[in-house]
Every structure is written in structure tokens, then in C-alpha cells.
Amino acid sequence: GKKLKDVEISIPIVYGNIAFWLGKKASEYHSHKWTVYVRGSTNEELGQFIKRAVFQLHSSFNNPTRVVNSPPFELSESGWGEFEIAITIYFHSDICDKPLNLYHHLKLYPEDENSSMSTKKPVVVECYDEIVFPDPSEAFLARAQSH
Numbered sequence: 847g848k849k850l851k852d853v854e855i856s857i858p859i860v861y862g863n864i865a866f867w868l869g870k871k872a873s874e875y876h877s878h879k880w881t882v883y884v885r886g887s888t889n890e891e892l893g894q895f896i897k898r899a900v901f902q903l904h905s906s907f908n909n910p911t912r913v914v915n916s917p918p919f920e921l922s923e924s925g926w927g928e929f930e931i932a933i934t935i936y937f938h939s940d941i942c943d944k945p946l947n948l949y950h951h952l953k954l955y956p957e958d959e960n961s962s963m964s965t966k967k968p969v970v971v972e973c974y975d976e977i978v979f980p981d982p983s984e985a986f987l988a989r990a991q992s993h
């Protein structure tokens with residue numbers, strides 16, 4: 847379709863993880879339950895823009911490449927260790943053909959020594975970012991504005 851010059855669309859996102867320690871239910875290899883996610887910064891529906899998110903987990907997980915084909919773009923697992931998760935975002939074809947790679951270091955354990963592990967207080971680590979699309983298609987701009 848037609849491209850609009852001198853226009854750009856910026857999509858504010860938040861990506862990161864929340865992790866709960868399992869306390870009495872913790873075992874050696876499953877001490878935490880966690881969820882890694884990509885969401886709109888004010889919880890807007892990212893399914894309008896994003897077609898698929900692929901979360902690449904550590905090789906110690908079964909089937910470490912996890913594909914999420916519809917929103918919410920998140921993945922929950924249990925485990926014991928922290929590692930870097932590569933998140934590949936695929937957009938709808940009228941938005942952008944090139945996928946975007948994000949990297950998030952999964953965090954399970956509280957940072958400061960004073961906050962002891964608790965089953966009630968999760969560890970949350972998030973990043974704010976903006977995905978900027980220069981010269982968007984007319985169809986994309988119309989969708990972004992009705993959004």
C-alpha cells in the first residue's frame with residue numbers, strides 16, 4: 847500500500863518478567879514460577895500490531911523455543927535460575943516485514959540483601975521502550991489512530 851512520508855508511529859511497550867518464589871512448594875529445579883511478557887505500556891491491545899512473539903528460553907528447558915501466536919504475548923514457566931531471554935517480535939505484514947529482537951534478563955531473586963525471599967512479594971523487572979515505525983502505510987496509520 848501507499849507509504850506516508852514524514853510520518854512516524856510510535857508504539858509504547860513494556861517488557862519484562864514477574865516471578866514468585868514457591869516457598870514451601872519450592873523444589874530444587876522448580877523454586878519459582880515466572881511470567882515473561884510484552885504488553886502495551888498502558889495495557890493497550892498489541893495484537894493490532896504484533897502477529898507473533900517467540901521467546902527463546904535457556905536450553906535446560908524442554909522445547910526452549912516458545913511461540914505465542916496471539917495476545918497476550920506472554921509465557922509462564924517454572925524454574926530455578928536466571929538467564930537471558932531473547933524475544934522476537936513479528937509484526938502484521940502491512941506494518942513491518944522485519945522482526946524486532948528484544949533481550950530480557952529473567953530475574954527471580956530480589957536484588958537487595960534486606961528484602962528476603964517471600965511468596966507474597968514477587969520480583970518484577972520491566973523495561974519501557976517505544977517501537978518507532980517511519981513511513982507507515984495508510985492502513986497502519988488508520989489503525990493506530992482508531993486505537
Ligand code: SLL
Pocket residue numbers: 875904906907908924925926927928929
Ligand atoms: C544459571 N546460567 O546457571 C544460568 C542458567 C537455567 C535455569 C539458569 C530450568 C528449569 C527446568 C531452569 O530454570 N533453568 O528444568 O524446567 O543460573
